[in-house]
Amino acid sequence: MIRCTINDRPLEVPAGTTLLQAARAQGISIPTLCHREGYPAFASCMLCVVRDQKSGNLLPACSALVQDGMAIETDSEAVHEARKAALELLLSDHSGECLAPCQRTCPAHMDIPMMHHHIEAGRTREALQTVKQTIALPAVLGYICSAPCESGCRLKQVGGSLSICALKRYVAEEDLNSEAPFLPAVQTATGKKVAIIGSGPTGLAAAYYLQQEGHACTLFDKNPEPGGALRYEIPEAELPRSVLDAEIGIIARLGAEFRMNTALGQQISFEELRGQFDAIVLAAGRVKADDLGMSDLESARAGIHINSETFETSIRGVFAGGGAVRSGKMAVRSVADGKAIAASVHQYLGQGTVTRGQDQFYLRMRNMDRAELDGFIEEQKHKFNISGGEELFTRVVERDNVSPEKVGHEAGRCLHCGCLKTDTCKLRRYAEEYKANAQTYKGNKRYEVDTFTDHPLVILEAGKCIQCGLCIRITEKHEETFGLTFIGRGFDIAVGVALNENLGRGMEKTARECVAACPTGAIAMRPGVK
Ligand code: SF4
Ligand code: SF4
Ligand code: SF4
Ligand code: FES
Structure with missing residues (x-):
C-alpha cells in the first residue's frame, strides 16, 4: 500500500491508483474535461491539476499516480489559478457563442430562438409558455418595447433583423384571445405574504412569479387602477388598455390582490x-424614502440604494427595483427586474437570506465581417435545415402587420445562433466557476466554418472542440469502421472523420455516447432529435 495525504487527510491506496481515484474515493471532487471512466487517460485539458506540497509540482490528477509520501492539495490558490489558466487557454481559440445575441441583448434574456422554433412549428401555446418563463407581460411589451433584442439580431447586418417583438405580441394576443388563456401552475400556498408597493411593470411581474411559488401577494397603488406608468403615462393609442387589463387579469387570476388608492406613507x-x-x-417608481415614512432606507443618486445582485435594500426583508432604483424608463428592464426580485424574495422567504447568484459565463463571438457572416449563415442553414435565398434577409411581419399565415415564415428565418449545448457544456460551467476570462490569451484566429452536418443524429462543430480526444477513444473502443481522428498538425489540429469519410460513417454506433461524453458543444444532438 502507498501512503499519502490529500488536503491533510492521511490515506493508504494500492499501487497504481491515480490521484483522481484517490481523491474521489475520499469524496473530494476534482474537475475534469478530458477524463472519462473506463477510458485510458489522455491528459490534454489540464483542468484536473492538483499540487504536491513536497515537490511543489502541479500534476494532472487523472493520469498521475499516487506516490509514497505525497502531500496533495486540491483546493489551494495555486491550484485554482492553474485551472483558471487551463480554461483560458482552451477558450482562447474557441469559436462559439453560448447564447444567441438576441437573447443576450434582451434585458429579460428571453429564449427567443426557442420561441421562434415553436412558432415555426405552429405551436403558439408552447411559444407563449417559453416567453412567459421570463416575461410576465408579453402582450404589453409587444406594443411598447424598444426591442433591444432586434438590434442584436445577426440578421440585422444583412438586411432585416427578425421581427421578434411582433412575433412575441402575436403569440401573447393569440393566447389572450383564446378560450382559455395560459395560466401557469401554482405551488401549494406557503402561508407567506408579500406586499408589493406599486402595480406598474416591476410590481406586476414580481407578483406573477411570486404567486406561482405559492406566496400571497398584495399590490398597493396610489392610483385608482393598476398598471402604474403603463396606464398613467403611456397613451392609449400606443398601448390599448384592453391589452393591459387582460394581462393584469391573468395576475389577478393567479390570486394576487390589488389595493388601489392606497399610497405608502399616506x-x-x-x-x-x-x-x-x-x-x-418597493416598485412604485421614483420615490423619496422620507415620503414613504422609511427614514432608514438608504438612497443612491438614481433612487433607492440596493444590492444590484439581490435587489435587497438597506432594510432586511425589503426589496426594490424598476424605476425605484434607476432613472431609465425601459419597460422590459422593469419587467426583468420584477422576475429577478421574485427570485430573491422567494429565496429570502424560504431560507431567511439571499445568496448572490454566480456571474454567468457566456462566450461571445466577436462581430463578424460580411464574409464570415455569410459563412456562418450557410452553416446555420445546414444545421437547422433553413431554406431561403434572398427571402431569408427580408422581414415579412411588423408589429402592426401580422397575419397567422406569415408568422411561421418570419420565425423560420431565425438562424438559431446560440449553442446546442449551452445548458450542459462543461467548459462553460467550469469557466463560470473559475471566473475564466476568454480574452486572456485571445489570438487573432478568425471564425472558421468547420461544421459536419452529414450525420442523421448529431452535428460536429470543430471550432468548439477542445481536443480532449474522448470521441476518438470512444469510436476506437467500439470499433467503428472509420471512427474519428485528429486531422492536421500543430495549432491547426481538429477533430474529423478518418479518411475524409462523412460523419455518418465515422459514428455509426457511437453518436449518442460521443454527445454525452463531449465536454463542449462540439458534438451535439441535431436540433429536434431526442
Ligand atoms: S461549446 Fe460551451 S463554451 Fe462553447 S459556445 Fe457552446 S456552451 Fe459556450
Ligand atoms: S437570427 Fe434568430 S437566434 Fe440569431 S440573433 Fe436573430 S433572432 Fe436571435
Ligand atoms: S469533439 Fe471530440 S475531441 Fe473535441 S471536445 Fe468533443 S469529444 Fe473532445
Ligand atoms: S488532464 Fe486530467 S481531466 Fe484533462
Missing part, C-alpha cells in the same frame, strides 16, 4: 406593512 404606513407581511417590494 393611507398605509411602513410599520403596518411590516406587521402584516413577510417581505416588502
